[in-house]
Amino acid sequence: MRPSKYVRHLRWLTVFFAIALVAAACGSSNNTGGGGNAAGGAKKGGSVVFAAEQWPECLNPITSCANASWLVWVAWEHVMPRLMQTDPKGNFGASDLLVEAPTEQNGGIKLDPFTLTYKLRPEAVWDDGSPITSEDVKFTWDVIMKTTGTIGTTGYDAIQSIDTSDPKTVVIKFKNVYSDWQDLFGGNNANGVVLKKAAFNGKVNLKDDMQTSYGFSGGPWIMKSFSPQQAVLVRNDKYWVKDKIPNLDQVTMVPRTDQSTEMQSLLTGEALAAYPQPTRGMTQQLKAPGLKYATGAGSTYEGLWMNLDKFPFNDLSGREAFVYAMDRQAVIDAIYKSDFPDLQPLHCAGWVPTVSDWCGDDFSDISYQPDKVKSILEGAGWAKGSDGIYAKGGKR
8 A cells, every 4th residue: 555645745755874884803812702713613702892872771672761772782682582583674584483484374374363373493492491482472462561661562452362272382363453463572673572471470560670681581692781881691502593502602782872982992992893873974984904894775764754733844835845845865965975975865655675675655756846846835825035935824
């Protein structure tokens, strides 16, 4: 279904936001573990430090703490199991927790009533060796629905029941068909996780829990410690996918929220790598001996968003004129071109082609056209004042 003209005018300006990945060459004895041995295999052991440009207030993936995008990268993505997950192209597939993704063909999806059946891998265990079960999934649902200040219940409130009679089979029955089921207990969304029921002693309102620790892991890493100064992850040797058990002993992430400090941590060798927000002139700072970096379009974007309840955007002619008055390519050229010469305006309605090739609408026909701005406004009763500002009905 294509977005309406209302949405088209609301979302017309979306600009690709390139993400720079910066890596420093290993230069000290504590930055080891990434090289190969004489036989060509990966070296075991060692530790590294990564610089984080943002820092979460707490570790809870269920509450407002999960509004921090870096909570994913610093913490729960490495620790929490989930049902479905996305690949680099944004396609959903089974996570390591599942035998396979549910489909109609394998009986995992039934439409009347809408029911999902997930088969958990028999060997999937928490870091203490106890099995990850269907009870953990049901408990997570209870937590999301009952935690004070939960970040969101969309989709979870469409669930009618979860059958846990088989510890390794999760049967989720919905009230109605829910099309975005892959994001429940998975994806890369806030609260897209599976929690360990036994870690909370029957408590389901977890508003004050998981502030600085998890106490369990169902991922390849264990959160050893977390504070305003650093997060320390250590290898989970109980992870059931043996070829995904990390070679490194430890990864330490440190907050370097000021970009100049973040860059300095790379230049001095304090941090092995960073993932900074693109800024003007950034790549010039990275042309230093021992540094390597890569850039490219990511899954985020920037734009201007119109408030249709406020003048002048509550007037169709005001919205239409505005989109032709903005030179999107000039914005990109002024801010990013010297560092990211290949960036182009995003012509989809709030969608990012690096995530999927689906596009909800095409705005390539909308370009900077000052003459069209004039004709639209004057044709709708706007008048241009001596100061160059248009007005209508006494409103500038």
